[in-house]
Amino acid sequence: MPDNPIVLQLKNVTKEYQRDGESKLILRDINVDIPRGELVTIVGPSGCGKSTLLNGIGGFVPFTSGTAEIDGAPIGPPNRDRGIVFQDMTVPEFLTVRQNVALGLQFERFSLLEHFIPFYRKLSLRKYDPQVQELLEEVGLSEVSTSFPKELSGGQKQRVAIAQALAMNPKILLMDEPFSALDPQTRQNLQKLTLTVQRKSGITVFFVTHDIEEAVFLGDRILVLSQLIEDKPGSTIVLNQPLNAYHSPAAKLSPEFQAYKQQIWDAGFVDRRPKKSA
Amino acid sequence: MSLLRIRQPISKKAATTLCLLSIFITIGGYLLIAEIHHRAHPRDQMVPTLAMLIQAGRTAMTPDEFTGHVPLWADTYSSVRLVFIGYSLAIVGSLIVGLHAGAWSWLNALLDPTLKFFSYTPTMALLAFFLMILGSGDESKIAIIFLATVVPLTRSLILSVQNVSEKQIWKAETLGASNLEVVWITLRKTTEPQFLDDVRLLLGSAWVYLIASELIASQNGLGYRISIASRNLNVASTLFHVLVISALAFITDRGIWALNKLRNRWN
Numbered sequence: 001m002p003d004n005p006i007v008l009q010l011k012n013v014t015k016e017y018q019r020d021g022e023s024k025l026i027l028r029d030i031n032v033d034i035p036r037g038e039l040v041t042i043v044g045p046s047g048c049g050k051s052t053l054l055n056g057i058g059g060f061v062p063f064t065s066g067t068a069e070i071d072g073a074p075i076g077p078p079n080r081d082r083g084i085v086f087q088d089m090t091v092p093e094f095l096t097v098r099q100n101v102a103l104g105l106q107f108e109r110f111s112l113l114e115h116f117i118p119f120y121r122k123l124s125l126r127k128y129d130p131q132v133q134e135l136l137e138e139v140g141l142s143e144v145s146t147s148f149p150k151e152l153s154g155g156q157k158q159r160v161a162i163a164q165a166l167a168m169n170p171k172i173l174l175m176d177e178p179f180s181a182l183d184p185q186t187r188q189n190l191q192k193l194t195l196t197v198q199r200k201s202g203i204t205v206f207f208v209t210h211d212i213e214e215a216v217f218l219g220d221r222i223l224v225l226s227q228l229i230e231d232k233p234g235s236t237i238v239l240n241q242p243l244n245a246y247h248s249p250a251a252k253l254s255p256e257f258q259a260y261k262q263q264i265w266d267a268g269f270v271d272r273r274p275k276k277s278a
Numbered sequence: 279m280s281l282l283r284i285r286q287p288i289s290k291k292a293a294t295t296l297c298l299l300s301i302f303i304t305i306g307g308y309l310l311i312a313e314i315h316h317r318a319h320p321r322d323q324m325v326p327t328l329a330m331l332i333q334a335g336r337t338a339m340t341p342d343e344f345t346g347h348v349p350l351w352a353d354t355y356s357s358v359r360l361v362f363i364g365y366s367l368a369i370v371g372s373l374i375v376g377l378h379a380g381a382w383s384w385l386n387a388l389l390d391p392t393l394k395f396f397s398y399t400p401t402m403a404l405l406a407f408f409l410m411i412l413g414s415g416d417e418s419k420i421a422i423i424f425l426a427t428v429v430p431l432t433r434s435l436i437l438s439v440q441n442v443s444e445k446q447i448w449k450a451e452t453l454g455a456s457n458l459e460v461v462w463i464t465l466r467k468t469t470e471p472q473f474l475d476d477v478r479l480l481l482g483s484a485w486v487y488l489i490a491s492e493l494i495a496s497q498n499g500l501g502y503r504i505s506i507a508s509r510n511l512n513v514a515s516t517l518f519h520v521l522v523i524s525a526l527a528f529i530t531d532r533g534i535w536a537l538n539k540l541r542n543r544w545n
Contacts, residue, residue, distance in 0.1 A: 093545070115459070
């Protein structure tokens with residue numbers, strides 16, 4: 001692992017969309033350093049540009065200006081440096097759970113021709129079996145390893161997506177509101193799983209959410225984005241919380257947790273638009 | 279009444295019964311009308327009875343006295359061969375063009391006018407053109423089948439590929455997939471159920487174009503046999519060969535359906 005303690009560095013990152021001849025500013029001058037091995041949550045109201053920021057870091061949509069670097073190298077098109085877990089349970093539906101988890105490993109080491117030869121496909125699956133099995137157990141999917149995604153619940157699909165991304169051992173794992181569409185119980189279980197897996201693997205996680213409680217519960221560091229108001233500087237506030245401060249469900253009830261939530265609300269969620277006179 | 283409720287599900291047993299009932303009504307109804315017509319006009323051959331259809335089948339299966347070939351087998355082989363070659367070329371062609379044009383917008387922009395032009399051109403009108411440049415042999419018929427099916431198959435595949443969520447593509451890229459792996463693994467597999475359904479549904483068109491071209495210019499094949507029979511006003515033989523074509527198309531349709539189920543259990 002490189003010595004650089006900063007895995008992701010954003011300098012003056014701006015994103016502007018052109019629509020019907022009009023430009024709309026989504027992100028303005030975002031400056032942030034993401035330290036290696038931390039779980040950083042990005043929280044903010046709808047439309048503040050959280051997902052745009054994540055898409056830019058993923059290399060899916062380029063930033064309009066500014067620099068974004070991973071381990072000192074400028075961000076390029078998507079590659080296995082950056083794993084991704086989307087909100088809408090995007091796992092290839094045509095593969096079983098086991099095949100899904102092994103997919104990245106196969107892409108990494110097998111040629112396209114070999115993908116088309118069933119013998120090679122089976123052989124490579126067997127080769128990665130121990131690694132895949134370990135990941136399946138880690139995310140609690142060993143029981144359903146031969147099922148197809150359509151046979152799984154939303155929570156299980158997200159577990160597949162997490163295991164699939166972890167198998168690649170990316171430099172940073174991007175998670176775009178991964179648990180927003182899940183019921184509260186499943187969401188809580190997956191939050192705990194994310195923490196366990198992150199602590200065990202030491203992977204850097206960039207976790208986008210609109211839920212303040214989730215952001216405080218999970219984050220070692222919280223990046224609060226507020227909605228951009230024309231002619232006013234956008235606020236990007238990074239709140240550092242001591243590691244492991246609020247990572248237990250019981251901590252959610254503490255006054256400190258509540259105060260922290262309020263601090264985030266004040267920083268990013270208060271409506272900053274000019275008030276219309278009655 | 280619950281049967282009037284929109285999308286009210288029915289049991290498997292009821293579905294099978296209704297299916298058999300519709301077949302029975304169609305076939306039974308026809309045979310009944312034919313029988314009544316035959317009794318009223320015993321010398322008329324225009325509405326053949328079951329016995330006349332069976333006789334037509336026997337004649338088709340009587341070996342030719344000069345060549346020793348059974349006409350039905352020879353005709354079926356000839357027609358199936360042409361459909362197979364023409365349609366297989368169309369499937370492979372549309373797969374290659376459709377997947378790539380769906381993936382790369384510039385390629386789609388380049389091919390779109392040509393595909394649209396051919397989709398609006400009545401393919402049968404080009405038969406005369408093909409007969410002139412390719413002759414009246416198999417090549418012109420293969421070309422007609424190919425052209426008539428490759429365009430709708432390709433256009434449909436392009437749409438399916440374009441409908442695959444870009445997140446699926448991004449996901450594959452973050453897992454280290456190359457462009458060709460995204461196209462030939464992620465996009466091909468995701469669109470395969472729809473593509474195989476298209477292949478199944480357009481098979482009927484392939485047969486239509488083959489029979490039509492055999493009716494116009496041919497020395498053998500099921501279409502040729504129908505044209506001979508109709509020239510002799512032999513309605514029984516015409517209907518018999520139509521039934522053979524329908525049976526072949528039905529079997530292939532079910533075959534592709536089963537293949538789709540088998541290959542895409544995930545869907």
